[in-house]
Amino acid sequence: MRCLFAVLALLVSLPSLAADYRSVGVPAAILYDAPSDKARKLYLIKTATPVEVVVKLEGWLKVRDAEGSLAWIASSQLVDRRTLIVTAAHAELRAADNDNAAVSRQVEKWVVLDYAGPAAPGWVRVSHPEGGSGFVRASQVWGL
Numbered sequence: 001m002r003c004l005f006a007v008l009a010l011l012v013s014l015p016s017l018a019a020d021y022r023s024v025g026v027p028a029a030i031l032y033d034a035p036s037d038k039a040r041k042l043y044l045i046k047t048a049t050p051v052e053v054v055v056k057l058e059g060w061l062k063v064r065d066a067e068g069s070l071a072w073i074a075s076s077q078l079v080d081r082r083t084l085i086v087t088a089a090h091a092e093l094r095a096a097d098n099d100n101a102a103v104s105r106q107v108e109k110w111v112v113l114d115y116a117g118p119a120a121p122g123w124v125r126v127s128h129p130e131g132g133s134g135f136v137r138a139s140q141v142w143g144l
C-alpha cells in the first residue's frame with residue numbers, strides 16, 4: 001500500500017518537472033550574473049529567443065539558453081510565447097512530418113521559429129517568421 005502511495009505521489013508531481021520555456025518579449029534583453037540590475041551584465045539576447053527557466057525569484061528568472069549558458073533576466077523581459085531556435089547548421093522545413101516530404105525552406109542556424117505543436121515522434125510543427133509553416137526534426141531545434 002505504501003508503494004502505491006509513493007507511485008501516486010510521484011505521478012502527481014511529474015507535471016511540475018516539465019521544462020518551462022519562454023521567449024524574450026522585448027527588442028533586446030540584458031542577462032546578468034546575479035538577480036539584480038546592479039549585477040554584472042553578461043550579454044544581450046534578442047527578441048523571440050527561447051530560454052528555459054531553471055530558477056524563479058521574485059521579479060527575476062535564472063535561465064538557460066540554447067548554448068547551455070546560465071544567467072539571470074528580469075521576469076518582465078519574458079513572455080509565454082513558445083519559440084524554438086535552430087541549433088543545427090541548417091534545418092529543413094518540410095510539408096509533412098517525415099523525411100520523404102517536400103522541403104519548403106532551408107532554415108539557417110540561430111533562426112527563431114514559432115512553435116506550433118507536436119507532430120510525429122521526432123518532429124515538431126513550426127512556423128517561420130517570414131511566413132510559411134511546416135515540420136522540422138526535433139533534433140535540429142532547441143526549446144522543446
